[in-house]
Amino acid sequence: MRTLFVVLLAFGLAACGHVPLSSIPKLKRMDFMTMEVEVLRVAVEMPDGLRVRPGSAIINLGLNESAGEPALQERIVLQQVPLSQSAGQLAGLAPNAQVFRIAEADIPRLEAMRETTRARRKVDPDDTKGTLTVTSGACRTATLPSGPLPVTTKLKTAPDEPYFTLTRNVDLRTLVPARQLQTEVPLCQS
Template identity: 30%
Template sequence: MRPVLPATLLLCGLLAGCGHVPLASLPKLAKVDIRTTDLAELRAGISLPADIRTLPGGVTMTLIALPKDGGRHERKVVLEEVREAAELAKLPAVASPGRRFTLFRLSRADTARLGAFREEMFAGPQNSGNRGSLALGADKACRLGELSGKPIAMSGYLRTSETQDYVLLMRDFDLRDAVREIDPKVDLATAIPPCDTVAEAKLSGSPAAP
């Protein structure tokens, strides 16, 4: 049984809300095999309104293993931002006024860590029936100004060694709606504080991508 990225691969919102993968993206995602995909080549991109910035440690990836005999095992790591101009220049993104695109990858240490976990969970005939998936999450952010009543639209992208290009995971997913569904009492202005009040805030991302 081939463990692949399932149709439920999601990029979660800032407060754990999730969007649905577009149907057009599913054939490309179906090519990804978590047993063999080159983890060093994996890239995740997030497009947000320009006044919303992700914070260091706020974007994560979780590798989940579901053994055929039952149970669940996972490893969660924090993704690091890609800042090399040469790589950012190759992004197939169309500039969009008022938005910023931030690109993330695994660190070398976490690439090795997840590689070892993957070997343990999926390598060998004894693991042939095990299933697996990846989950991307963004749960720490700040804002440059006051929040308006407009939607906070987030788009997410994934590139792997199989896809070769960036596959759309969600387009214009409104984080406000996600928060309302999870807990209508959550104060979004508190959950996404002003950047100048957050000690670890580091403005990041490049203008790009819808």
């Protein structure tokens, strides 16, 4: 039985957004064990005045306890891809999108998790399960505008495939209570 890896996207305080029905088949076909992690890209589109807070774009990998082995967690901070290096990869993204990838230095950590998964799957194929979540936080460059603050996230998993929408127009105001919005979405540091 294939290892089950659940892909979720969370924004802010680990709150989930709305996944379009058209993206569900693509998510089901994603396989963490064979994915080319070097080409994996996460794009975040926010309204003017909002940016992804530096250091907050993170991939969390988890492997459940199985075959008498303990559960494992791996937290990888994503690296922002400069727009000059994103040329040709921006098709289908908003002009203000920020794109992130796994840093080369972190790929061995991810590969180690895959090797552990393979070893556990040989011993206990039916009970080896894992998770992959992507989270990010926001900062503001100006006073927050009134009204909805829609955030869209997209994923690119292969070099010859376009980005597909992971979450669409998730209103940040519905994720963070109004009284906490100013502290949870602080001013961006230059």
